[in-house]
Amino acid sequence: MKQLKIVHHQKIAYKTYKIILQGSLVKKFHQAGQFLNIKLPNSSMLLMRPISLADIDKIHNTCTLIYTVVGNGTKLLSTLPTDHKLEILGPLGKGFNIDFIKERDTVLLIGGSVGVAPLYELAKQIIQNQASVIEIFGYRTAKNIFYTKEFEQLNILDINKKSKLFISTDNGSSGKKGTVDNLIDDILPQIEPSAIYACGSRPMLKHIQKRFANYENAYISVDARMACGIGACYGCVLPTYDTIWNKKVCTDGPVFKTNEILL
Numbered sequence: 097m098k099q100l101k102i103v104h105h106q107k108i109a110y111k112t113y114k115i116i117l118q119g120s121l122v123k124k125f126h127q128a129g130q131f132l133n134i135k136l137p138n139s140s141m142l143l144m145r146p147i148s149l150a151d152i153d154k155i156h157n158t159c160t161l162i163y164t165v166v167g168n169g170t171k172l173l174s175t176l177p178t179d180h181k182l183e184i185l186g187p188l189g190k191g192f193n194i195d196f197i198k199e200r201d202t203v204l205l206i207g208g209s210v211g212v213a214p215l216y217e218l219a220k221q222i223i224q225n226q227a228s229v230i231e232i233f234g235y236r237t238a239k240n241i242f243y244t245k246e247f248e249q250l251n252i253l254d255i256n257k258k259s260k261l262f263i264s265t266d267n268g269s270s271g272k273k274g275t276v277d278n279l280i281d282d283i284l285p286q287i288e289p290s291a292i293y294a295c296g297s298r299p300m301l302k303h304i305q306k307r308f309a310n311y312e313n314a315y316i317s318v319d320a321r322m323a324c325g326i327g328a329c330y331g332c333v334l335p336t337y338d339t340i341w342n343k344k345v346c347t348d349g350p351v352f353k354t355n356e357i358l359l
């Protein structure tokens with residue numbers, strides 16, 4: 097376990113926070129979609145909380161995490177001040193594979209709510225590799241939206257000038273009304289994505305799995321209840337399409353191909 101210092105902590109949307117951590121451990125962070133296990137400063141909270149890397153900055157040795165407050169652990173995390181040192185295990189898991197993406201390719205990113213967070217580092221790396229990203233992000237309402245400006249600023253850096261962000265909200269308070277599926281229907285016929293990467297709620301991922309089951313390069317980042325985060329406790333196991341084998345979300349994932357695991 098290593099320490100990272102909180103250097104910035106800010107509320108950015110409804111129940112949603114951005115936290116920037118600094119320390120030498122960041123030198124080990126490379127792959128978008130990997131996560132950190134965070135030990136909270138409360139002895140009754142034995143289990144560490146997994147949170148994805150949203151941005152990695154090697155120049156300043158910082159990483160950004162974006163999290164939504166859902167229970168006692170994330171509530172406590174949201175109260176921690178700058179200069180507090182967090183005990184961290186990571187980077188953990190296998191993130192998004194982008195090795196096969198070529199210059200000028202177009203890649204589709206689909207995010208739901210806080211599942212948008214790890215797609216920021218992913219979009220950054222894809223654009224740095226001179227490919228383009230079409231981002232389709234769905235939120236509950238306008239007050240849940242975060243990081244729109246940051247993604248738009250990234251998209252400007254695309255040398256192919258094709259990267260673009262599309263938003264939907266369940267109630268139509270911003271962007272297209274409905275789920276991301278409506279936006280996918282509109283946009284998919286206009287692009288030929290060489291890969292699809294999705295992160296969001298279980299129902300959203302189940303739908304993406306079905307819709308893109310026959311795509312060679314379609315990936316989903318899966319959320320599961322975790323304990324150890326390092327493959328030792330079997331707490332995060334999911335069944336696979338192959339009835340014999342199971343996969344551990346913490347070490348075999350959290351990113352899987354759409355036809356790999358049963359949700």
Ligand SMILES: Cc1cc2nc3c(=O)[nH]c(=O)nc-3n(C[C@H](O)[C@H](O)[C@H](O)COP(=O)(O)OP(=O)(O)OC[C@H]3O[C@@H](n4cnc5c(N)ncnc54)[C@H](O)[C@@H]3O)c2cc1C
Pocket residue numbers: 131143144145146147148149162163164165166167168169170171210213214318319320321322350
């Ligand atoms: C690989 C991975 C990456 C994640 N990345 C993010 C992220 O970037 N931003 C974000 O907001 N959330 C993320 N989550 C979900 C986040 O871990 C949970 O929301 C958080 O652990 C809830 O803790 P809590 O104490 O507030 O909630 P409680 O419900 O009080 O948690 C009780 C226990 O259940 C575990 N738990 C609860 N919900 C989840 C969950 N959905 N997934 C895993 N364990 C859970 C907690 O670790 C804790 O041990 C991620 C989960 C996984 C597995």
Ligand code: FES
Pocket residue numbers: 321322323324325326327328329330331332333344345346347
């Ligand atoms: S969380 Fe322990 S094996 Fe995955």
